[in-house]
Amino acid sequence: MKIIGLTGGIGSGKSTVSSYLRDKGYKISDADLIAHQITEPGMETLNELVKAFGDDILDDEGRLKRKYLASIAFTNAENEKTLNAITHKGIKRQLEAEIEANRQKGERIMFLEGPILFEAGVDKWCDATWLVIADMEQRLKRVMERDNVTEEQVKQRIACQMSDEEKIALADEVIDNSGDKKELLNKVDGLLRKYED
Numbered sequence: 001m002k003i004i005g006l007t008g009g010i011g012s013g014k015s016t017v018s019s020y021l022r023d024k025g026y027k028i029s030d031a032d033l034i035a036h037q038i039t040e041p042g043m044e045t046l047n048e049l050v051k052a053f054g055d056d057i058l059d060d061e062g063r064l065k066r067k068y069l070a071s072i073a074f075t076n077a078e079n080e081k082t083l084n085a086i087t088h089k090g091i092k093r094q095l096e097a098e099i100e101a102n103r104q105k106g107e108r109i110m111f112l113e114g115p116i117l118f119e120a121g122v123d124k125w126c127d128a129t130w131l132v133i134a135d136m137e138q139r140l141k142r143v144m145e146r147d148n149v150t151e152e153q154v155k156q157r158i159a160c161q162m163s164d165e166e167k168i169a170l171a172d173e174v175i176d177n178s179g180d181k182k183e184l185l186n187k188v189d190g191l192l193r194k195y196e197d
Contacts, residue, residue, distance in 0.1 A: 001102060002109045002195060003125060007117035008132030009161055010154070011139030011146075013177035013184060017132055018113045020185055024192075027107050029098040031091050031114030031122070038090040039064045045090040052082050074157045088120045095122065109195065118170050119162055130191065131171035133164050135178045 006021075006028075008014035022028050038045040041062045049057060049064070057069045073083040095112060102110045112122055123129050134142075136158075143154045168174055173191055177184045 001107050002127045003099065004109060004111050004195065005117045005123050005126035005129035006111050006113040006132070007115060007123075007129065007167065007171075008134075008175075008177075009139065009164060009167070010115065010157055011141075011143040012132045012134045013142075014113065014115065014132045016177070016181065016184065017130075017175065017188055018111070020188060021111055027102050027110040029095050029110065029112050031095065031112070031117075031120075034091045034094045035087050038087070038094065043090075045087060048086045049083070052086060053079075070157075074160050077160055080160045084116065084119065092120070092122070095125075099125070116161065118167060123170065128172040128195065129170065130173045130175060131164075131167050132175045132177050133168070134176070138178060 006014060006018060008017075018028055018030065037043075039049065040046065046064060049069070053069065053072060057065055057072075059065050069083070073079045091114075099110065099112075112126060114120065114122060117123050117126075117129065139158070140151055140154050143149065143157075144151060147154075175184065175187050175191070
């Protein structure tokens with residue numbers, strides 16, 4: 001089974017690519033989705049986050065206040081490092097289980113999707129990595145509209161992530177999403193033909 005890593009900075013269009021692949025029937029393990037699952041009340045990862053960041057990250061029902069945690073973690077490199085160290089451990093455990101399940105089912109290709117694939121070292125598990133990029137202006141606009149945040153907040157998040165230049169140096173394939181959606185999906189189809197052989 002081929003394992004392909006799919007990554008891209010915030011607002012690059014990685015989720016659009018992932019959604020398209022899912023619609024085409026490919027198996028995708030989404031690190032962000034797993035991160036949500038492992039931070040539900042009662043989960044070990046959530047308890048570790050509370051130890052690191054305090055009870056203020058929980059609402060009255062004991063659920064994680066994600067936006068509040070993001071406002072603490074993504075504006076400070078040290079806090080982001082702590083957050084990643086805690087969450088990566090749980091995410092990797094779950095990814096390993098999903099890889100094994102897909103291998104048992106006889107899947108030919110599966111995708112591991114995550115914004116910090118390289119930073120977490122998950123690219124080492126992949127036969128190839130695909131990186132989605134877009135120009136900064138588009139990224140800022142997309143995230144501001146999607147998350148209802150200021151340009152400054154988006155820039156702070158981007159500043160905490162590995163730069164596109166660093167990721168490009170590590171990626172096997174670079175998908176430029178500076179055009180329209182049709183153009184993006186055509187590029188993805190081209191890569192699928194290449195990797196399905």
